[in-house]
Amino acid sequence: MAGSLDSQRVIDEAAVLADSEGLDAVTLTKVAERLGVRQPALYRHVEGFDDLLRSLGLRGRELLAEALSAAAIGVAGDEAVRAVGRAWREVVRINPGLYAATDRYPCAGDPELEAAVENVVAIIAQSLASFDLTDDERMHVARGLRSAFHGLAHLESGDGHPLPHDPDDTFDHLVDLLIAGIRNLETDG
Numbered sequence: 001m002a003g004s005l006d007s008q009r010v011i012d013e014a015a016v017l018a019d020s021e022g023l024d025a026v027t028l029t030k031v032a033e034r035l036g037v038r039q040p041a042l043y044r045h046v047e048g049f050d051d052l053l054r055s056l057g058l059r060g061r062e063l064l065a066e067a068l069s070a071a072a073i074g075v076a077g078d079e080a081v082r083a084v085g086r087a088w089r090e091v092v093r094i095n096p097g098l099y100a101a102t103d104r105y106p107c108a109g110d111p112e113l114e115a116a117v118e119n120v121v122a123i124i125a126q127s128l129a130s131f132d133l134t135d136d137e138r139m140h141v142a143r144g145l146r147s148a149f150h151g152l153a154h155l156e157s158g159d160g161h162p163l164p165h166d167p168d169d170t171f172d173h174l175v176d177l178l179i180a181g182i183r184n185l186e187t188d189g
Contacts, residue, residue, distance in 0.1 A: 005037060007045040011055045018056060018097025023104065026097070028052065054113070056101035061116035063098060067091045068123045076130035078179050081145065084127050085175050088149040092157050099157070121146055132186040141182055148178055 014031050028049055032039040046052045071087035072080055092099045107113030125142035133141060152174055156167050 005035060005041060005045060007055075009035065010042055010045045011052070011059060014052055014056055015059060015095075015098050018101060019095050021097070023056075023097045023100040026052070026056075050105065053101060054105040054110070056098060057103075057105045057107070058113060058116055060095065060098040060100075060102040061113070061120060063095060064088065064091050064102070065116070065119050065123055068120065068127070072123065072127035075127075080127040080130070081179055081182070082175050084124055084145065085149050085152075085171065089153055089156070089171065092153040096157050099153070103154075128182070131182055133182070134187065137185050141185065144181075145178060148174060 010031060013034050014026050017030060017034060018026050028039050028042055028046075031052070032042050035042075046055065067087045067090065068084050071083040075083045105113070107117055121139070121142045124145050125138050128138050128141055131138070131141075152171065
């Protein structure tokens, strides 16, 4: 098994572990055990634990970008905002550990991670094309939607809403609020 080991397999196994047991369960020792190798064998494929976290965070952002892009195809306006938000929540539901990794390694100063974040924002901005916004407003709105969807997903995945509530109802209300704000910013509005 060690002969077929490469960085992709190490990251794949870490991602599966993160999603099944939580990101805090990911250690180089556990990943090595799951791959049937000793921990030192991993250092040929990742520079260390921080590098593994960085790779997981990058993969999480790439997965998110793919899902948002797919969700925005064929929809516009209010439905585009809803579709992007639903896709965001679905990524977090299916890949909670991988998504959690997007917050564990700082992206500031890392060109590849910064580009991955900007790609997510650009996809959201593209989904807003049917709104009558200036290019500058569209980017601000995209960043705001990113913040709102990330915040809601983070709270939902971490049990951040302690009182009994319907998370879908909360999501719908949040999206209604966001759409009302976007409509208020439209140049003809």
